[in-house]
Amino acid sequence: MSLIELKNICKSYPLGDGELPILKNINLQIKNGEFVAIMGPSGSGKSTLMNILGCLDKPSSGQYLLDHKNIESLSSDELADIRNQMIGFVFQGFNLLSRTSAVENVELPMVYSGVDKTERRRKAEKALIDVGLKERMYHQPNQLSGGQQQRVAIARAIVNEAPIIFADEPTGNLDTKMSVEIMHLFQQLNRDLKRTIILVTHEEDIARFADRIIHIVDGEISIDEKVMH
Amino acid sequence: MKKHSIDISVIFNIAIRAIKANKMRSILTSLGIIIGVAAVIVMLAIGNGAQKSIQNEMKSMGANIMMIRSGVATSGGVRGGFGSQPTMKLSDGNAIEEKISKIKSAAPVLSEGAQIIYANTNWSTNITGTDNRYFEIKEWAIDYGRSFVETDVKNATKVAILGQTVVNELFGDVDPLNRTIRIKGVPFVVIGVLEKRGENGMGQDQDDAVFIPISTAQKKLMGVSFPDQVHMVMLQAIDSQSTYTSQDEIRALLRQRHNLGANKDDDFIIMNLTQMMEMMENSTKIMTILLGSIASISLLVGGIGIMNIMLVSVTERTREIGIRMAIGARSWDIRRQFLMESLVLSFIGGLIGVIIGIIGSFIISASGAMTTELSLFYVILPFSFSGLVGLFFGYFPAYKASLLNPINALRYE
Ligand SMILES: Nc1ncnc2c1ncn2[C@@H]1O[C@H](COP(=O)(O)OP(=O)(O)O)[C@@H](O)[C@H]1O
Numbered sequence: 144m145s146l147i148e149l150k151n152i153c154k155s156y157p158l159g160d161g162e163l164p165i166l167k168n169i170n171l172q173i174k175n176g177e178f179v180a181i182m183g184p185s186g187s188g189k190s191t192l193m194n195i196l197g198c199l200d201k202p203s204s205g206q207y208l209l210d211h212k213n214i215e216s217l218s219s220d221e222l223a224d225i226r227n228q229m230i231g232f233v234f235q236g237f238n239l240l241s242r243t244s245a246v247e248n249v250e251l252p253m254v255y256s257g258v259d260k261t262e263r264r265r266k267a268e269k270a271l272i273d274v275g276l277k278e279r280m281y282h283q284p285n286q287l288s289g290g291q292q293q294r295v296a297i298a299r300a301i302v303n304e305a306p307i308i309f310a311d312e313p314t315g316n317l318d319t320k321m322s323v324e325i326m327h328l329f330q331q332l333n334r335d336l337k338r339t340i341i342l343v344t345h346e347e348d349i350a351r352f353a354d355r356i357i358h359i360v361d362g363e364i365s366i367d368e369k370v371m372h
Numbered sequence: 373m374k375k376h377s378i379d380i381s382v383i384f385n386i387a388i389r390a391i392k393a394n395k396m397r398s399i400l401t402s403l404g405i406i407i408g409v410a411a412v413i414v415m416l417a418i419g420n421g422a423q424k425s426i427q428n429e430m431k432s433m434g435a436n437i438m439m440i441r442s443g444v445a446t447s448g449g450v451r452g453g454f455g456s457q458p459t460m461k462l463s464d465g466n467a468i469e470e471k472i473s474k475i476k477s478a479a480p481v482l483s484e485g486a487q488i489i490y491a492n493t494n495w496s497t498n499i500t501g502t503d504n505r506y507f508e509i510k511e512w513a514i515d516y517g518r519s520f521v522e523t524d525v526k527n528a529t530k531v532a533i534l535g536q537t538v539v540n541e542l543f544g545d546v547d548p549l550n551r552t553i554r555i556k557g558v559p560f561v562v563i564g565v566l567e568k569r570g571e572n573g574m575g576q577d578q579d580d581a582v583f584i585p586i587s588t589a590q591k592k593l594m595g596v597s598f599p600d601q602v603h604m605v606m607l608q609a610i611d612s613q614s615t616y617t618s619q620d621e622i623r624a625l626l627r628q629r630h631n632l633g634a635n636k637d638d639d640f641i642i643m644n645l646t647q648m649m650e651m652m653e654n655s656t657k658i659m660t661i662l663l664g665s666i667a668s669i670s671l672l673v674g675g676i677g678i679m680n681i682m683l684v685s686v687t688e689r690t691r692e693i694g695i696r697m698a699i700g701a702r703s704w705d706i707r708r709q710f711l712m713e714s715l716v717l718s719f720i721g722g723l724i725g726v727i728i729g730i731i732g733s734f735i736i737s738a739s740g741a742m743t744t745e746l747s748l749f750y751v752i753l754p755f756s757f758s759g760l761v762g763l764f765f766g767y768f769p770a771y772k773a774s775l776l777n778p779i780n781a782l783r784y785e
C-alpha cells in the first residue's frame with residue numbers, strides 16, 4: 144500500500160512568453176514507514192518536488208495521491224489541515240519563530256489543531272525530550288546552536304504525530320558532526336516511531352543514511368536504488 | 373478532517389508579543405487613536421456641558437418669560453437675529469402690555485458693551501437701557517439707593533444703576549451713590565446698586581452690568597436706527613401656559629403695527645423660554661456634532677496609521693506567516709492573528725485616549741474656561757469607535773497576509 148503516489152507529475156514556471164519545465168513526468172511511490180532520500184545536484188528540482196509532496200504547492204499536471212486522497216481537488220484550507228495533521232517539515236534554515244521559546248515553537252502545530260493548553264505543553268516537552276533537548280526547552284532560538292535549533296524543528300515536526308516528515312537539506316547549515324547526529328535522529332524516528340521520512344539533499348554522504356535513494360537529474364528520476372547498510 | 377478551535381487567548385498573546393517587540397512603534401501608531409478618542413470625548417463633553425448650562429440658565433429665569441426680537445424666522449430655525457434689520461420699538465412693547473391681557477408686563481431692552489470710568493479707574497461692561505419693569509420681571513431688587521422714577525425716563529436723565537461687580541471694580545470701598553461715572557465719555561450719576569445675583573447657568577457674571585433709562589440710551593448714548601428703537605422686548609405672561617397661547621395675538625398685533633401685508637414674513641421673532649431653550653439647544657447640538665465630527669476625523673487618520681503599520685508588520689513577518697502556514701494555519705487563522713493585533717493596538721490607544729479625554733474634560737471644567745459634562749455614553753461611544761477603526765483598517769493588511777502563498781512566504785528574505 145502506497146502512502147504517497149505520484150503519477151506523471153509535471154511542474155513548470157512561467158518564463159517570458161513560455162514556460163520553463165522544472166519537473167518532467169515524475170512517477171513515484173513511497174510506502175508507509177520508508178526512509179527515502181531525494182538526491183540530485185543543485186537546481187535539479189528537489190525542493191520543487193518536495194513542496195508538491197508537502198502540499199505547499201500544486202503540480203502543473205499529473206496526479207498526486209496522498210493516503211489515497213487526490214490532492215488536486217482540495218482547497219487551501221484543506222491543504223493546511225493536511226499539513227497540520229499528516230506532515231511535519233524540517234528546513235535547511237530551521238524556520239523557528241524568533242523571540243519564542245523552544246517549547247512554544249514545538250507547541251505551534253498543536254495550536255492550529257486545537258489541542259488544549261496543558262496537553263500542548265505536555266506533548267511539546269515530551270517531543271523535546273525525544274530529540275534530546277531536555278535541558279534547553281525554555282531557550283529562545285538565538286540562544287541555541289544550529290544543531291539544537293534543528294532538533295527543535297524536528298520536535299515540532301513530530302509533535303502532532305504526523306506520519307510523514309519532509310526534510311529539505313536539514314544538514315545544509317550544520318557542520319559534519321552535527322549533521323551526523325541529526326541524521327541518526329532521523330534514523331531513530333524512522334525506526335522507533337515508525338515515521339515515514341523523505342529527505343532532500345545534494346550530498347551522497349547524507350543520502351546514505353536513508354534506506355532508499357531517488358536520484359533526480361534535470362527534473363527527472365534517473366535512478367531509484369535501495370541502500371545496503 | 374476535524375476543524376480545530378483555537379484559543380482566542382493564544383492569538384491575543386501573539387498580538388501582545390508582536391506589539392511589545394516594537395514598543396516605540398506601537399505607541400507612535402496608537403497616538404493617532406489616542407488623540408482622536410481624547411478629542412472626541414473632550415468635544416462631546418464641551419457640547420454636552422453647553423447644553424446643561426443652557427438648561428440651568430433657563431430654569432433660573434422664571435417660566436413666564438418671553439422675548440421678542442427683530443429678525444426673520446424661517447422654518448429651519450432662526451435666521452438673522454441680532455445682525456438683522458432692527459424693527460422693534462418701545463411702543464410695540466407698551467402696546468402688547470396694554471392690549472393683550474395674557475401679558476402682564478413688557479420691558480424694553482437696548483444694550484451694548486462700553487467702557488465706564490470713575491476717577492482714574494475704568495471697566496468694560498454691558499450697558500442696558502431699560503426701565504423698572506425689567507427688574508420686576510427678573511425679580512431683581514435694589515440693594516441700596518433707588519430705582520428709576522418716571523421723570524428719569526420722561527426726561528432721559530443721565531442716571532445709572534450698577535451691578536455689584538461694577539461697584540467693586542470701580543469704587544472698591546467707596547460709597548458709589550451720587551457719584552458721577554462716565555460711560556463713553558458721558559457723565560452719569562449713580563442712583564442705585566442692585567442685589568448680588570452671581571453667575572447665571574452659563575457661567576456669566578450677572579452683576580457685571582450697568583442699567584440706564586431706556587430713553588437716555590436711545591437719545592444720548594447708543595446709536596439707533598430710528599428714534600424709538602429697542603433691541604428686544606422682554607415680556608412677562610400671566611402664567612406659563614400663556615407664553616404659548618398669547619403668541620398668535622402678539623403676532624397679529626405686531627404685524628398690524630409694522631404694516632406687514634399678508635404676503636410679507638414676520639420681521640420679529642417671538643419666543644418663550646422653552647422655545648429659546650430649544651433654539652439654543654439646537655445650536656449647541658449642531659456645535660457638538662460638528663466638534664465631534666472634526667475630532668472623529670483624527671480618529672480616522674489614526675486608523676490609517678494603524679493600517680500603515682500593520683502593512684509594515686505583515687511584510688516584516690512574511691517568513692513567520694510562511695512558517696505558520698506550513699505548519700497548518702488556515703488563512704482565517706492568519707487573518708485573525710493580524711486583526712487581533714490591530715484591534716489590540718487600537719484598543720490600547722482608545723483606552724489611553726479615554727483616560728486623557730476624561731482628565732482633559734476635568735481640567736477644562738476646573739480652569740473655568742468652559743463647562744464640560746461627561747456621560748458614560750459619550751465615553752463608550754468613541755472607545756468602541758476606536759475598536760471599529762482598528763477592525764476596519766486592520767482588515768486589509770490581515771487579508772493580505774492570509775492570501776500569501778506559503779512557499780513564497782517561506783522564501784522571503
Ligand atoms: N517560483 C519559481 N519561479 C521560477 N523558477 C523557479 C521557482 N522556484 C524554483 N525555480 C527554479 O526551479 C529550479 C529548481 O529549483 P529547486 O527545486 O529549488 O532546486 P533544488 O532544490 O534541486 O536545488 C531552479 O532552476 C529554480 O531557479
Ligand SMILES: [Mg+2]
Pocket residue numbers: 189190191
Ligand atoms: Mg533546494
